[in-house]
Amino acid sequence: MVKIRLKTPEIIQFRLSERFNYFIICVKSLFYNHHLSQSYVADILLEPIFKIVDSRVFKRFLGPLFVLCCILLTGSVVIACYYVGLPYWWRKSQEVTIFLLIVGNWLLINVTYHYFKAALINPGTIPLAESYNAVGICKKCLMPKPPRTHHCSICNKCILKFDHHCVFLNQCVGFYNHRHFFLYMAYTVIGVIFIITFGIGIAYDVLWLGDSGGWEEKEHEKLHGSLVRYNLTGHLIPITEVDYDSLGISPASHNLPVSELSDPNIYRACCYVAVIIVAVLIALGSLTVWHYILISRGETSVESHINKSERKRYNSKGKTFVNPYDFGKSTNWKIFLGLTRGRTFWRHVLFPSSHKPDNDGITWTTVSDNELFRVNDHQM
Numbered sequence: 001m002v003k004i005r006l007k008t009p010e011i012i013q014f015r016l017s018e019r020f021n022y023f024i025i026c027v028k029s030l031f032y033n034h035h036l037s038q039s040y041v042a043d044i045l046l047e048p049i050f051k052i053v054d055s056r057v058f059k060r061f062l063g064p065l066f067v068l069c070c071i072l073l074t075g076s077v078v079i080a081c082y083y084v085g086l087p088y089w090w091r092k093s094q095e096v097t098i099f100l101l102i103v104g105n106w107l108l109i110n111v112t113y114h115y116f117k118a119a120l121i122n123p124g125t126i127p128l129a130e131s132y133n134a135v136g137i138c139k140k141c142l143m144p145k146p147p148r149t150h151h152c153s154i155c156n157k158c159i160l161k162f163d164h165h166c167v168f169l170n171q172c173v174g175f176y177n178h179r180h181f182f183l184y185m186a187y188t189v190i191g192v193i194f195i196i197t198f199g200i201g202i203a204y205d206v207l208w209l210g211d212s213g214g215w216e217e218k219e220h221e222k223l224h225g226s227l228v229r230y231n232l233t234g235h236l237i238p239i240t241e242v243d244y245d246s247l248g249i250s251p252a253s254h255n256l257p258v259s260e261l262s263d264p265n266i267y268r269a270c271c272y273v274a275v276i277i278v279a280v281l282i283a284l285g286s287l288t289v290w291h292y293i294l295i296s297r298g299e300t301s302v303e304s305h306i307n308k309s310e311r312k313r314y315n316s317k318g319k320t321f322v323n324p325y326d327f328g329k330s331t332n333w334k335i336f337l338g339l340t341r342g343r344t345f346w347r348h349v350l351f352p353s354s355h356k357p358d359n360d361g362i363t364w365t366t367v368s369d370n371e372l373f374r375v376n377d378h379q380m
């Protein structure tokens, strides 16, 4: 009898050992690297995400998909709020409902306006036929860069006063759309707080007490001739021999009329809105606070990193670093919101306004340009 021994081809063995060695080097580079730090590990782990974000598929397909998701999420939350909140508040008070409709729609108009403005207007690119003072050369565009301009590797171009590339806008946040981007975030966060404030009572009734309907007037006919009392959600119900409340039974699980009016869609809508707004409040809330701090300091996201390392460098030499674009909190906000040339907070921030920033995004006034700064300050 002849025994056949299957032998792994040498090429496969070689490939496998090559892959294994590569894996070992990768692991060792993570743990034995001289420059090992938290950000280095995070960079290595996020490398696959950067590659996806950098790819053409992402730019062409995933970018618009994120924008669509953003629009659908906002739209669905608004519809759910109308579906659940409008009948609830109309039953409680018609005056309050009208007030909520005005405030809610004012917030919605601002959110929609600033989102589309931020997503659609050009964030600012270097003009080709213009002479200006450059602070360096972009190695990718091979173009002289004005101050505060940085190259976006996703859009593959230099952006004036570059802040970051936003996947939810599918474009960069830069000189011309930074104000719209911030106001979109701020109004969305205010909108979420508005929904929580006027929806917490509904969520308590529906999700906690299990009453998703509310009591309709016609049901009062059933109560004629019976002894009544208020149930957990404040509705009149007939008194029965068992005190369900004292037994800890929720209205939805006993046989009293409240459960007959239950609408499962209201329960689903409440769960959906609760999950979305909590996620948005945490994510967008922290981002808004971060950008509020940056704008107050006269920095962009990129500059906050550069200035941080500059501060360290200056400190090590016993000097103090001064951010050249920090004119003080109040002036920084006036410049950022474009509240110059007679523009007001009431008209140009509380309501949609398409005004552009004052300068051209190429030439910048700095704190050391005392003369220019004084002229600029007088114009405000």
Ligand SMILES: [Zn+2]
Pocket (backbone or CB within 6 Å): 138, 139, 140, 141, 142, 150, 151, 152, 156, 157, 158
């Ligand atoms: Zn560039």
Ligand SMILES: [Zn+2]
Pocket (backbone or CB within 6 Å): 152, 153, 154, 155, 156, 164, 165, 166, 171, 172, 173
């Ligand atoms: Zn970009």
